[in-house]
Amino acid sequence: xxxxxxxxxxxxxxxxxxxxxxxxxxxxxxxxxxxxxxxxxxxxxxxxxxxxxxxxxxxxxxxxxxxxxxxxxxxxxxxxxxxxxxxxxxxxxxxxxxxxxxxxxxxxxxxxxxxxxxxxxxxxxxxx
Numbered sequence: 714x715x716x717x718x719x720x721x722x723x724x725x726x727x728x729x730x731x732x733x734x735x736x737x738x739x740x741x742x743x744x745x746x747x748x749x750x751x752x753x754x755x756x757x758x759x760x761x762x763x764x765x766x767x768x769x770x771x772x773x774x775x776x777x778x779x780x781x782x783x784x785x786x787x788x789x790x791x792x793x794x795x796x797x798x799x800x801x802x803x804x805x806x807x808x809x810x811x812x813x814x815x816x817x818x819x820x821x822x823x824x825x826x827x828x829x830x831x832x833x834x835x836x837x838x839x840x841x
Contacts, residue, residue, distance in 0.1 A: 729838065731831040734774070738824040741770045746830050749810035761805060764813065768801045793819060 728755035775794040778787045797816045804812035 719833055729831065729834045731827060731834045735827045735831050737774060738771050738820060741767045742817060742820060742824060744770070745813055745820070747814040748804070749817070752804075752808065752810050752813065757808075764801050764805050767816070770796060771797050771801075783797065788791075793823070 714784045741816055744767040750766065751757070751759035752761060771794050775791060775798075778794075780787050780791070785788075793832045797819055800812045800816040800819070802812070813833065
């Protein structure tokens with residue numbers, strides 16, 4: 714297994730939706746870190762692979778938003794995901810890590826927020 718192998722069973726077997734989102738954010742941030750490292754080493758092929766992996770996950774998260782039930786939260790996440798995808802286009806077109814680091818900066822605080830949500834869901838499940 715290498716860093717590009719994705720085990721959908723690992724994600725799908727998660728007990729809670731919030732846990733799945735945490736795993737997807739973690740994987741996205743790891744891919745973005747690898748992409749930034751690759752561009753700084755001058756390995757543009759690796760940058761493209763890792764950035765594409767991150768974009769694929771963001772696209773998945775975007776596609777899972779329920780705009781009807783999610784209201785303003787879903788709309789805000791949709792806007793953020795579009796912004797991140799835009800940063801990734803610029804990142805892949807450039808030769809430095811600036812746009813990739815900007816994407817990381819946009820997503821990292823949300824990972825922390827999703828971890829908080831997941832801990833609350835875990836406590837609620839344990840209490841039930």
